[in-house]
Amino acid sequence: MIKQLSQRLLGPVTLLCLALTFWLGLWVTPPDRVQGNLVRLLYVHPAVAWVALYVSFGTATIASILYLWKRTRSFTMDRIAHCAMEVSVVFIVLTLITGSIWGRPTWGVWWAWDARLTSTAILGVLAVGYLALRRANDDSTLRARRSAVFAILSAINVPIIHFSVQWWKTLHQGATVFTSNRQLLVHGSMAWTLLLSFVGFTLLFFWLLRARYRLEVLRESTQQMMLDEALLLRQREGVM
Amino acid sequence: MIRTAWLVAKKDLLIERRSRVLLWQVLPFGAMALLLSGLALGPAHAGTSSAGPGLFYLVMLFVALLMINRSYVIESTPGTRASVQTLGLDPAGVFLGKSLALCVELWLSGLVLLAGTVLVLHTGLHGALVALPSVLVTLAAMSAAGTLYGALTAGAQGAATLLPVLTLPAFAPLLVAGERSFSAALTHSGLWEWWLIVAVALVAYVGVGILLYGVLEES
Numbered sequence: 001m002i003k004q005l006s007q008r009l010l011g012p013v014t015l016l017c018l019a020l021t022f023w024l025g026l027w028v029t030p031p032d033r034v035q036g037n038l039v040r041l042l043y044v045h046p047a048v049a050w051v052a053l054y055v056s057f058g059t060a061t062i063a064s065i066l067y068l069w070k071r072t073r074s075f076t077m078d079r080i081a082h083c084a085m086e087v088s089v090v091f092i093v094l095t096l097i098t099g100s101i102w103g104r105p106t107w108g109v110w111w112a113w114d115a116r117l118t119s120t121a122i123l124g125v126l127a128v129g130y131l132a133l134r135r136a137n138d139d140s141t142l143r144a145r146r147s148a149v150f151a152i153l154s155a156i157n158v159p160i161i162h163f164s165v166q167w168w169k170t171l172h173q174g175a176t177v178f179t180s181n182r183q184l185l186v187h188g189s190m191a192w193t194l195l196l197s198f199v200g201f202t203l204l205f206f207w208l209l210r211a212r213y214r215l216e217v218l219r220e221s222t223q224q225m226m227l228d229e230a231l232l233l234r235q236r237e238g239v240m
Numbered sequence: 241m242i243r244t245a246w247l248v249a250k251k252d253l254l255i256e257r258r259s260r261v262l263l264w265q266v267l268p269f270g271a272m273a274l275l276l277s278g279l280a281l282g283p284a285h286a287g288t289s290s291a292g293p294g295l296f297y298l299v300m301l302f303v304a305l306l307m308i309n310r311s312y313v314i315e316s317t318p319g320t321r322a323s324v325q326t327l328g329l330d331p332a333g334v335f336l337g338k339s340l341a342l343c344v345e346l347w348l349s350g351l352v353l354l355a356g357t358v359l360v361l362h363t364g365l366h367g368a369l370v371a372l373p374s375v376l377v378t379l380a381a382m383s384a385a386g387t388l389y390g391a392l393t394a395g396a397q398g399a400a401t402l403l404p405v406l407t408l409p410a411f412a413p414l415l416v417a418g419e420r421s422f423s424a425a426l427t428h429s430g431l432w433e434w435w436l437i438v439a440v441a442l443v444a445y446v447g448v449g450i451l452l453y454g455v456l457e458e459s
Contacts, residue, residue, distance in 0.1 A: 004308070070453060122409045129406045136396035146392050149452050150406065153388070157409070 007210070014207045017200030018185040024193040038105060045098040046177070051205045052091035053123070053158055059209070060084040060130075061155040064148035078144035081151055083212040085130050087205055107171060109212075115168035119161045126154040176187040241333040248329070248337025253344060256316050262345055266306050269335055270437045274356045292363035293371070293422035297415045298355060301380065303349045304411075305404055308386040311342050314395040321395075331454035335387060339449065343383035350379050364426055371425035378418035378438050384445035387412050391456045414441055 019106055025043035063081035066072040076191035083124055099117065100110045109214065111117065137143035165174045186194055258264055277295040315321055324334075324352040354375060357363045389407045421434035 122412055125405070125409045129402075129409065132402055132405055133396070134394065136393070136398055136402050140395075145455055146396075150392055151457055152452070153410070153448065160413070 010207050011086040014200060014203040014233065017196055017203055021193060021197040021200050024196065031135065035106070038102065041098060041102045042195050043197045045095065045102060048091055048098055049095040049120075050198055052088055052095045052199045053120070055202055055205050056084050056088035056091055056209075057127070057158055059150050060088060061158075064151035067144060067148045068152075072174070075077050075140070075144065079213060079216050080209075081148065082134060083216055084208055085127055085133065085151065086212060087126065087208045089127045089131065090208075091205070092120065093125060095120060096124065096203070109151055112171045114171040115164040116161060116170070116172040119157060119164050123154070123157050123161060123208065126157060130154065212230045232238060241330050241336065244330045244333025245340060247450060248334050249340040249344070250337075251309065252314070252338060252341035256341070256345060259314075261310060262307070262348065266303055266310075269306065270279035270299050270303045270349055270353050270360040271356055273302055274353060274360055278360050290423065290426070292357050293419045295361060296357045296363075296422065297378075297419050299348070299353055300350060300382075301408075301411060301415060303353070304346055304379075304386055305380050305407065307342060307345050308390040308407070309340060309351070309400055309403055311387070311455065312390045312399070316395065325457070331452040331457045334457065335391075335449045336446075338390075339384045339387040339446070342387055343380050346379040346383050347376060350375055358373035359432055367426035367428075369424075371422040374418065374421040374425065374435055374438065376419070377435070377442060381414050381438055381442035382411060382444055384442060384449055385414070388445065388449045388453065393452060413439060417441070 021043055025040050029040070029043075031037045035042075060081045063077045063084060067074070067077035067081065096117075099120075103112065104110050130147055130150055134143055134147050137146060164170075165172055177184070184191065274295065276301065281291060285298075315324070354368055354372070358365050358368050386407060389403065389410060392406060393402045396402055417434045417437040421438065424434065
């Protein structure tokens with residue numbers, strides 16, 4: 001009952017959170033002292049990056065580990081990893097696009113050879129590589145194992161992206177929401193909008209993941225039905 | 241594990257020695273790529289540019305991709321994979337053996353191409369000799385990573401084109417670190433940070449390979 005209710009509410013709640021984020025971000029919050037109206041893009045970019053790097057890639061990695069672990073091995077885990085990685089590609093691209101739009105007026109260029117930008121782009125290529133690897137293997141078990149190993153190997157890049165702003169002093173700024181002493185740097189309506197955007201985009205990820213998962217299950221069952229039908233036809237031909 | 245590794249490495253190197261693919265196909269390709277890199281810089285800049293280390297690693301990358309692909313092609317003949325599986329070899333040993341063989345092949349290619357870099361791109365001989373240990377460690381890390389990624393694509397549809405897509409992002413930090421340490425050796429500046437990155441990557445890839453190669457072999 002609760003599960004069904006939460007599944008039904010996921011979509012409307014996500015839309016509500018995102019609509020509120022856009023309303024607060026575009027009309028209610030004040031312009032920034034330094035960045036002016038450009039700050040409004042930051043109600044989208046960090047939340048999208050959070051979903052791309054940690055939520056979706058994290059989900060894909062955890063599902064891959066669970067697939068490789070014999071006790072929890074099932075195609076459900078493989079499907080979750082696959083669907084999460086597909087959604088991850090969308091969010092990584094969105095991260096790069098929104099970052100680029102912000103970077104042009106701020107840094108003067110659409111793209112800089114910055115450690116965080118480059119490592120995020122590499123993560124995007126890895127995510128696309130994961131999808132290419134899946135398409136290159138027909139056998140489902142082989143495909144699941146190989147892609148699980150590749151997802152785990154690719155996840156090494158996530159901490160590199162996270163710490164890149166500390167390890168290499170390049171253009172992308174470091175932590176701007178919290179200080180190193182865990183003190184909040186954003187206040188008032190700006191902080192609430194930022195928080196809401198994180199919640200909204202995280203919910204959007206789970207909504208998309210659920211939709212993609214259901215689609216994958218339907219695709220697999222259709223494939224199975226077609227296979228059964230073909231086998232039946234072949235059997236009938238044999239009888240005749 | 242060590243015994244298996246030794247057996248597999250010996251087998252791969254023996255096949256390579258008999259087929260002479262490295263000598264007659266891969267090395268000429270590497271030399272040609274190095275020459276073309278010099279031409280791309282232009283005759284006026286080829287001898288004075290500081291791009292030597294970067295070009296060396298770029299060519300090594302092409303050579304490595306060819307060698308990784310080759311390392312799995314030699315096992316693609318029907319029945320080879322199944323017969324190796326029936327031997328019940330330790331997968332960690334197989335991984336180490338294949339990495340070792342690939343490493344030796346890359347070291348040989350690296351030495352030849354390093355000499356080529358000194359000759360064609362006029363990279364300082366002393367600097368190249370100082371950079372040699374870091375080059376060897378970088379190539380060892382590339383071979384460990386390459387063995388792992390090669391196993392991921394072995395037998396897949398379009399394996400030859402899929403391999404670079406999967407491998408290049410993994411090689412990127414190794415190439416950057418390798419190039420920086422080579423450049424640092426030429427300018428006599430600190431190269432220990434880059435050395436550390438390459439050494440950590442080598443240990444990480446060997447560790448992950450030992451742990452996960454079995455999973456790939458199982459499939």
